[in-house]
Amino acid sequence: MELIVTEKDNAARRIAEILSEGGHGVERTNGVNIYRWGDTRCIGLSGHVVGVDFPPEYSDWRNVQPVELSEASVVKTPTKENIVAALKSLARDADEAVIATDYDREGELIGKEAYELIEEETDVPIKRVRFSSITEREVRDAFANPDDLDFDLAAAGEARQIIDLMWGAALTRFLSLTAGQLGNDFISVGRVQSPTLKLIVDREREIQAFDPDDYWVIYGDLAKDDEAFEAQYFYEGEDGTENERVWNEADADAADEDLRGATSASVESVRRRTRTDDPPAPFNTTQFIRAAGSLGYSAQRAMSIAEELYTAGWITYPRTDNTVYPEDLDPEELLETFADTGAFGEDAASLLEQDDIEPTEGDEETTDHPPIHPTGEIPGRQDLGEDEWEVFELVVRRFLATCAEPATWAHLRVVATANGRSLKANGKRLVEAGYHAVYPYSSASENFVPEVEEGDDLDLSGVRLEAKETQPPRRRGQSRLIETMEQMGIGTKATRHETIQKLYDRGYIENDPPRPTGLAMAVVEAAEQFADHVTDEAMTARLEADMDAIAAGEKSLDEVTDESREMLQRVFEDLHEHREEIGDFLRTSLKADKTLGPCPECGDDLLVRRSRRGSYFVGCDGYPDCEYTLPLPSQGEPTVTDEVCAEHGLGHVKMLAGRSTFTHGCPLCKADEADQTEDRVIGTCPECGAEDGGELAIKQLRSGSRLVGCTRYPDCDYSLPLPRRGDIEVTDDRCGEHDLPELLVRDDEDDDEPWELGCPICNYAEYQERQAASAIEDLDGVGAKTAEKLAAAGIESLSDLSSADPETVAGDVQGVSADRLRDWQAEVTDTEAAD
DNA sequence: GCAAGGTC
Numbered sequence: 001m002e003l004i005v006t007e008k009d010n011a012a013r014r015i016a017e018i019l020s021e022g023g024h025g026v027e028r029t030n031g032v033n034i035y036r037w038g039d040t041r042c043i044g045l046s047g048h049v050v051g052v053d054f055p056p057e058y059s060d061w062r063n064v065q066p067v068e069l070s071e072a073s074v075v076k077t078p079t080k081e082n083i084v085a086a087l088k089s090l091a092r093d094a095d096e097a098v099i100a101t102d103y104d105r106e107g108e109l110i111g112k113e114a115y116e117l118i119e120e121e122t123d124v125p126i127k128r129v130r131f132s133s134i135t136e137r138e139v140r141d142a143f144a145n146p147d148d149l150d151f152d153l154a155a156a157g158e159a160r161q162i163i164d165l166m167w168g169a170a171l172t173r174f175l176s177l178t179a180g181q182l183g184n185d186f187i188s189v190g191r192v193q194s195p196t197l198k199l200i201v202d203r204e205r206e207i208q209a210f211d212p213d214d215y216w217v218i219y220g221d222l223a224k225d226d227e228a229f230e231a232q233y234f235y236e237g238e239d240g241t242e243n244e245r246v247w248n249e250a251d252a253d254a255a256d257e258d259l260r261g262a263t264s265a266s267v268e269s270v271r272r273r274t275r276t277d278d279p280p281a282p283f284n285t286t287q288f289i290r291a292a293g294s295l296g297y298s299a300q301r302a303m304s305i306a307e308e309l310y311t312a313g314w315i316t317y318p319r320t321d322n323t324v325y326p327e328d329l330d331p332e333e334l335l336e337t338f339a340d341t342g343a344f345g346e347d348a349a350s351l352l353e354q355d356d357i358e359p360t361e362g363d364e365e366t367t368d369h370p371p372i373h374p375t376g377e378i379p380g381r382q383d384l385g386e387d388e389w390e391v392f393e394l395v396v397r398r399f400l401a402t403c404a405e406p407a408t409w410a411h412l413r414v415v416a417t418a419n420g421r422s423l424k425a426n427g428k429r430l431v432e433a434g435y436h437a438v439y440p441y442s443s444a445s446e447n448f449v450p451e452v453e454e455g456d457d458l459d460l461s462g463v464r465l466e467a468k469e470t471q472p473p474r475r476r477g478q479s480r481l482i483e484t485m486e487q488m489g490i491g492t493k494a495t496r497h498e499t500i501q502k503l504y505d506r507g508y509i510e511n512d513p514p515r516p517t518g519l520a521m522a523v524v525e526a527a528e529q530f531a532d533h534v535t536d537e538a539m540t541a542r543l544e545a546d547m548d549a550i551a552a553g554e555k556s557l558d559e560v561t562d563e564s565r566e567m568l569q570r571v572f573e574d575l576h577e578h579r580e581e582i583g584d585f586l587r588t589s590l591k592a593d594k595t596l597g598p599c600p601e602c603g604d605d606l607l608v609r610r611s612r613r614g615s616y617f618v619g620c621d622g623y624p625d626c627e628y629t630l631p632l633p634s635q636g637e638p639t640v641t642d643e644v645c646a647e648h649g650l651g652h653v654k655m656l657a658g659r660s661t662f663t664h665g666c667p668l669c670k671a672d673e674a675d676q677t678e679d680r681v682i683g684t685c686p687e688c689g690a691e692d693g694g695e696l697a698i699k700q701l702r703s704g705s706r707l708v709g710c711t712r713y714p715d716c717d718y719s720l721p722l723p724r725r726g727d728i729e730v731t732d733d734r735c736g737e738h739d740l741p742e743l744l745v746r747d748d749e750d751d752d753e754p755w756e757l758g759c760p761i762c763n764y765a766e767y768q769e770r771q772a773a774s775a776i777e778d779l780d781g782v783g784a785k786t787a788e789k790l791a792a793a794g795i796e797s798l799s800d801l802s803s804a805d806p807e808t809v810a811g812d813v814q815g816v817s818a819d820r821l822r823d824w825q826a827e828v829t830d831t832e833a834a835d
Numbered sequence: 836g837c838a839a840g841g842t843c
Contacts, residue, residue: 164840
């Protein structure tokens with residue numbers, strides 16, 4: 001039997017389709033697909049199926065000096081046990097094996113991992129085939145001319161694994177131990193995340209150090225025969241440059257006065273130009289994330305939707321650096337598949353009318369995957385959720401745009417003078433829409449300036465002077481960060497968005513665009529001072545050079561890792577010398593992040609603390625001498641914002657909880673408010689009203705939350721949640737079923753109609769139903785489509801999911817593996833634990 | 836429990 005191993009299931013299936021000429025079967029064992037035809041079996045891995053780690057004796061952080069990790073060995077252990085087991089079992093029956101993983105460095109390493117697993121079972125020959133895209137011709141060619149595995153290239157990848165683990169683990173442990181941050185809140189650093197964090201911190205430093213300058217600009221309205229347009233004052237600088245900003249007020253006032261004194265302006269010059277604006281290059285991952293970002297999707301969300309569209313077969317592989325369509329892609333043929341669809345038919349047809357179709361090309365051409373484009377399998381609108389459709393449409397329209405003509409713009413620049421002062425206007429008109437006709441995402445806004453001629457007299461009115469100040473540099477958004485990472489050469493197409501997410505999860509950044517926390521500022525500063533390699537992007541550049549040398553056979557794996565070990569040991573000399581200083585510095589800034597202000601009882605600092613049960617509260621730094629506390633909401637992770645309560649001098653608290661993040665405000669104000677609010681009885685408690693006379697009342701809690709609860713609390717803990725914001729009004733209408741009044745919620749902050757919350761019992765029941773339906777879709781990587789497939793298999797709520805057997809589900813639901821299901825189950829457990 | 840890189 002011949003055994004073929006690919007990097008992923010999708011590749012295994014397509015290779016089976018090609019080599020078997022359609023006549024293949026598939027059997028699913030342990031959640032792994034095995035494709036079979038004739039005497040051949042083909043299995044897809046799931047990327048790396050083994051991982052690197054230190055031997056177990058290094059696993060206790062407290063019993064190992066972090067520097068010892070620089071000399072520790074590194075062992076490989078299976079991480080995807082079901083796939084490893086399936087591979088090994090196939091290997092036992094094989095007469096020969098062929099490694100057909102992706103044609104890149106990581107693919108060679110994944111191939112070597114498979115090679116070693118097979119070798120543990122048998123000594124049959126193991127060959128390697130390489131193809132740059134899974135097309136009939138390339139795959140047949142590759143299998144007709146098998147090669148050997150490139151062990152040098154795989155060793156280059158292994159060097160990266162070892163160096164990343166050693167530096168990351170040793171420095172992460174050192175900083176965490178030194179700052180006393182063990183457990184969930186450890187302080188992590190690494191070759192990719194730390195330079196990325198430094199990028200964010202450096203920008204924040206520029207913003208903090210920014211000193212704004214005042215300047216003035218002057219606008220006026222010009223008109224020719226009632227056609228009005230806006231013009232801006234400018235003057236020539238000493239070096240002949242054109243300036244719009246006036247840097248002192250007296251000069252600005254003088255210019256303003258001159259212009260106000262005029263009622264007309266004379267046209268000095270008119271310049272007309274034609275400009276073309278080329279269609280965009282095909283999508284690589286970074287540019288896709290950027291375009292999705294401008295539609296409002298986070299990098300993580302965009303990739304998660306793309307993954308889903310890929311798994312369903314609507315778009316190609318979403319992780320790619322390539323911006324050049326491969327030769328075997330026939331754009332005309334692909335356009336034709338869209339020609340008779342309702343959504344894209346007209347646009348595709350208009351492109352097919354062009355004389356010839358020559359798609360655009362970007363700068364980067366790689367061999368592993370094509371740029372992201374639609375496959376030609378087209379879903380109906382009802383097959384996808386709203387977001388999925390929007391992203392699919394983006395990918396389709398990008399493809400259409402790359403096949404379209406450039407746009408043509410007519411530019412018209414007019415300069416006029418009045419009282420010796422110059423005014424200018426720049427007009428812009430789209431003459432040929434070109435690709436803009438099929439790609440509405442890039443700006444095609446026009447600016448109207450009428451046709452005027454030199455010497456024309458124009459009416460001048462509405463002269464206005466505006467005082468402004470220079471702005472600090474702007475924070476980079478997620479997609480801008482990913483672009484910058486790409487330019488710096490750190491991370492990969494598949495990991496850059498995950499790195500950003502990791503920084504959020506680790507408490508290093510918050511908000512969008514991300515801004516660094518105090519902890520992040522401190523960690524970057526400490527690393528820069530004492531271990532600057534880890535925040536320096538040059539570390540990656542050097543690693544890349546070393547990996548190239550290993551791949552070329554010029555250096556050995558051991559030479560490179562030994563050099564790296566020594567380098568790390570030198571870093572530790574410095575770290576050890578300044579251990580106390582580093583610890584104090586990190587602890588101080590960690591405390592500052594959690595400090596709200598003075599304790600009203602003793603004047604010491606009030607801090608956000610965590611109880612033994614894991615819930616957050618506000619407590620005094622003077623504990624146990626001072627036992628003052630204030631409660632916090634139970635949902636989310638608290639952070640202290642810059643805003644300070646005028647009455648109590650305490651920082652406002654914001655609760656971070658993903659999409660349901662909310663501002664809690666001053667916790668002392670909230671507690672006072674609750675103390676001053678009387679319970680409003682609205683009816684009888686359905687639990688204990690009949691027996692014990694319990695009543696239901698609207699209550700405001702000191703933690704800021706509101707609920708309808710039993711007056712016999714804590715003897716009876718019946719309760720229904722109420723919204724945090726808005727005034728709650730008890731109406732005279734009553735619910736027939738529960739004999740409770742209907743409630744209205746009025747929110748001062750919006751002028752909308754009040755929200756008819758209705759009977760609180762009915763409302764809560766409806767809320768729970770909605771939650772169950774949407775909760776599955778909130779899991780990482782689950783979209784409308786997958787949720788639908790899971791529902792078809794009987795999984796409609798989180799509790800259905802938790803109690804499901806992963807192997808059974810993997811067998812029932814196409815595109816969902818047992819491992820993936822286990823990930824979701826873990827996610828559900830984590831969220832429940834956090835709640 | 837540490838990293839970063841595949842994959843889902």
